[in-house]
Amino acid sequence: MPPSLPPPSSLPALLSPTVPAAWLAALPDVVAAGLSSGWPWLFTLAEWLIRLVMLVYVPQRRAPAAARTWLLLIFFLPWLGLLLYALFGRIYYPKSRRLKLARINQGIERVRGPLERFAPVQPLPAGVSADAAGLIERLGSYWPMRGNAVELMDDYGAVVARMIADIDGAARQVHLLVYIYAADATARAFTDALLRAAARGVQCRLLVDALGARAGWRAFAQTLRHGGVEVVQALPMRSLSAVLKGKSARFDLRNHRKILVVDGSIGYIGSQNVIDAESTPGLPNEELVARVTGPVVTQLQAVFLADRYLETGETGEAAQTERGGFVAGNFPPPQAAGAHTAQMLPSGPGYGTQNAQMALVSMIHRARARVVITTPYFVPDEAFLQALQLACYRGVAVHLVLSRRIDQRFTQAAQEAYFGVLLDAGVHIHLYKPAFLHAKHVTIDDEVAMVGSTNMDIRSFALNAEAALVIYDHAVVARMREIQARYFRDSAQVDRAAWQRRPLRRRTWQNLCRLADSLL
The missing domain is CATH 3.30.870.10 (Endonuclease Chain A)
Incomplete structure (x- = not known):
């Protein structure tokens, strides 16, 4: 006899934090029963039950963008999505x-x-x-x-x-x-x-x-x-x-x-x-x-x-x-x-808050004249992206320094998907040519310099243990600006009009990669 599916009365229990593990444990039995019985409707019913349960479960205590990414994966590939969600869907800290x-x-x-x-x-x-x-x-x-x-x-x-x-x-x-x-x-x-x-x-x-x-x-x-x-x-x-x-x-x-x-x-x-x-x-x-x-x-x-x-x-x-x-x-x-x-700025999943993201967003909102961000990986969340846009609209000069080539092609395509909205807002995007610029640092006006291990992406903000040193000193900011000026000289600046003319297939690939921003 095939195992019975959970009755509707058990749905509240399925919405507990252990539901992905419970479903994953039952997966071999369900697959074996379906194969032996020859009942294809069993798989269809199970897939729709996964979709409906996860539609309620996934958005709980999660940013809308991350919830959309996971639900999109689960709706198209329910069993694979459930497996990946069980492994990576929640930032669980023992x-x-x-x-x-x-x-x-x-x-x-x-x-x-x-x-x-x-x-x-x-x-x-x-x-x-x-x-x-x-x-x-x-x-x-x-x-x-x-x-x-x-x-x-x-x-x-x-x-x-x-x-x-x-x-x-x-x-x-x-x-x-x-x-x-x-x-x-x-x-x-x-x-x-x-x-x-x-x-x-x-x-x-x-x-x-x-x-x-x-x-x-x-x-x-x-x-x-x-x-x-x-x-x-x-x-x-x-x-x-x-x-x-x-x-x-x-x-x-x-x-x-x-x-x-x-x-x-x-x-x-x-x-x-x-x-x-x-x-x-x-x-x-x-x-x-x-x-x-x-x-x-x-x-x-x-x-x-x-x-x-x-x-x-x-x-x-x-x-x-x-x-x-x-x-x-x-x-x-x-x-x-x-x-x-x-002072030190540590961040990581154990804090319960996205320390680096919150500090950077706050500083960008307070900037009056100039923001320069250097990072190898730029896959921002909505708050970070909006902070850069608002800074530009307030008249702040915002510069983003990235590598022209990086070691992760999927991530590169995802970050390029953000170029259009950044260029529209007035952000200057510099693509560094001589090397893979793995450096991660920021200057805000003439007041603040930050250097450390934090990339400007969702992974660094939410998943990795990171550390940065924040320095409040004009001389240190001036020294970092000298380094940034060298980056500018050795970079190709992205032209807004030329970027808008990129081929449709490239634009489509970038946008598809961007859909997985919460998984990168």
């Missing part, structure tokens, strides 16, 4: 990680007291800076701190050499967090530097994303551990059953951060992974990294330790395991190193 995040927030408050003396002496300028600083603190728990020196570095080889030199100069501790740790010459150079440091008695910890760093994990993890380096995977890949039962986060929730902290006093943050610049033949990477000294390095350290604590539940000191990873030995007394005011 309870164990949420509890650890609560302890992390408590730990941040514990380390704040000794750092209060680095609060800005003068209030930040009213407008973009003051609003952004207060919002970022409420979203991510980190506050603006003065007394920092921020050096922007855009030479790939020089950044790698400087990082390795600082690791070689470490006396006490090296913490490295990256999304990609490859199996190539650059990764070998970092591996050797970490091994040298560990041999000197330096405490070395390496935290890598389980998906992005899988090649480097296979190549170097055992060697590093034998050499005394702690190696930990962030968001390890769990079994399908663990994901469906709610015991593990979704497969595509990734730790995309790139942070290096040496001796608790030197920090690096930006877009730089541990990989050769020429990892894609004919498409070399170009990055932007901030080398930071001063009290804000304690915030970079706190982000690293929080991520490590999420994966291990350990603080690094056995006697203090319940403080969210924050123990005194990880934070040497901070010293002023410059005149720049800065």
Whole structure:
């Protein structure tokens, strides 16, 4: 006898958060029964039941654009849509990680007291800076701190050499967090530097994303551990059953951060992974990294330790395991190193809010003269897109710098689908020609510069753990503008009239790819 379908009275139960997993578990029985009985109407009825149930379930607590994307897929391909939704449809974060995040927030408050003396002496300028600083603190728990020196570095080889030199100069501790740790010459150079440091008695910890760093994990993890380096995977890949039962986060929730902290006093943050610049033949990477000294390095350290604590539940000191990873030995007394005011902006699915998206949208709305956004991937949500349009209509000069070629053709087509509406509003779109511009940074007026790992797309805003440094300083903004001016010179600007004349088949492909914006 074939299994009976759920009666109408059970529909409220089907609308619970576990409905995709329940349906997925029943899929083999339904398929087997249909094949053995030869009742094609069973499949038709099941498909329509999927459509109707998901029509009610999917829009719950979801943005309209994301709901439309999923419902479109489910209505055309019900069984495949149900399977994909069960795996990727909800940003599920396990309870164990949420509890650890609560302890992390408590730990941040514990380390704040000794750092209060680095609060800005003068209030930040009213407008973009003051609003952004207060919002970022409420979203991510980190506050603006003065007394920092921020050096922007855009030479790939020089950044790698400087990082390795600082690791070689470490006396006490090296913490490295990256999304990609490859199996190539650059990764070998970092591996050797970490091994040298560990041999000197330096405490070395390496935290890598389980998906992005899988090649480097296979190549170097055992060697590093034998050499005394702690190696930990962030968001390890769990079994399908663990994901469906709610015991593990979704497969595509990734730790995309790139942070290096040496001796608790030197920090690096930006877009730089541990990989050769020429990892894609004919498409070399170009990055932007901030080398930071001063009290804000304690915030970079706190982000690293929080991520490590999420994966291990350990603080690094056995006697203090319940403080969210924050123990005194990880934070040497901070010293002023410059005149720049800065704060960390962490974001990720564990926060319950889209920290980076909200901060950027707020700053764009407050901009008075100029906004420049550099990103390799631009697939905005509706609020971000509207903020750019409104800025243009207010008379703000808005510039968007993208790569002419990127490493993901589907994503490139999706982002190109937004060009028309951006050009109509007056956004200047620059397509960088010399390399794959993987850098991710923003300037707002003369007041704010932001550099980190955050792409301007829905994935970075909602799914990835990201980190950015926000700097409130005219000199840093001026230095970033010099870099942006070089981008402009080496780019082709998209012409509105020429773009409107692109072939219909290209326009159609771009719009089809845009329909999947919430899945990219």
